[in-house]
Amino acid sequence: MKNAIISVIIFFGLLIGIFFLNNSVIDLCDSIKYKTDDMEVILLNQDYDEAYDKAVELLSYLQENDFIASIYTNHQDFDALRHEAVRLCLYISKNDIGEAYSSLHFIKYSAQTIKHLQSVTLGNIF
Numbered sequence: 866m867k868n869a870i871i872s873v874i875i876f877f878g879l880l881i882g883i884f885f886l887n888n889s890v891i892d893l894c895d896s897i898k899y900k901t902d903d904m905e906v907i908l909l910n911q912d913y914d915e916a917y918d919k920a921v922e923l924l925s926y927l928q929e930n931d932f933i934a935s936i937y938t939n940h941q942d943f944d945a946l947r948h949e950a951v952r953l954c955l956y957i958s959k960n961d962i963g964e965a966y967s968s969l970h971f972i973k974y975s976a977q978t979i980k981h982l983q984s985v986t987l988g989n990i991f
Contacts, residue, residue: 886937887983893930894980897946900926901973908957908965916965917957923972924950938979946975 900923907916927947934943949971956965 886933887985889933890937890983891980893934894976894983896926897923897976898973901969901976905966905969908962908969913957913960917954920950920954920957924954934979938983942975942979942982946972946979949975 900919904916904919904923907919924947927943927950931943931947949968953965953968953972956962956968
């Protein structure tokens with residue numbers, strides 16, 4: 866009886882942990898999408914100094930919040946986001962707007978892909 870109770874407690878602890886991790890990764894992806902949408906508007910207005918500040922802010926945000934995402938998701942996907950954020954900073958600092966838009970859309974698409982992979986659907990379970 867004691868082993869059954871311990872097993873049930875561990876199971877519910879695992880479910881709570883997975884729920885917390887899943888929600889934090891989805892919130893991270895939503896925040897990345899919001900930041901990239903904001904940065905795209907700034908780039909359209911051709912305010913490169915503010916766009917560079919926002920790109921550095923995005924990079925530091927990714928570095929601050931990488932612990933849970935790198936544990937819970939495929940670390941290669943999250944590493945690609947960070948590498949592309951570094952490229953985005955470089956492209957904006959050199960006023961290479963075409964490449965900056967390309968990096969920005971890659972970051973946005975990657976965040977959407979990670980979010981889609983973390984959503985609970987039958988296709989993702991099996």
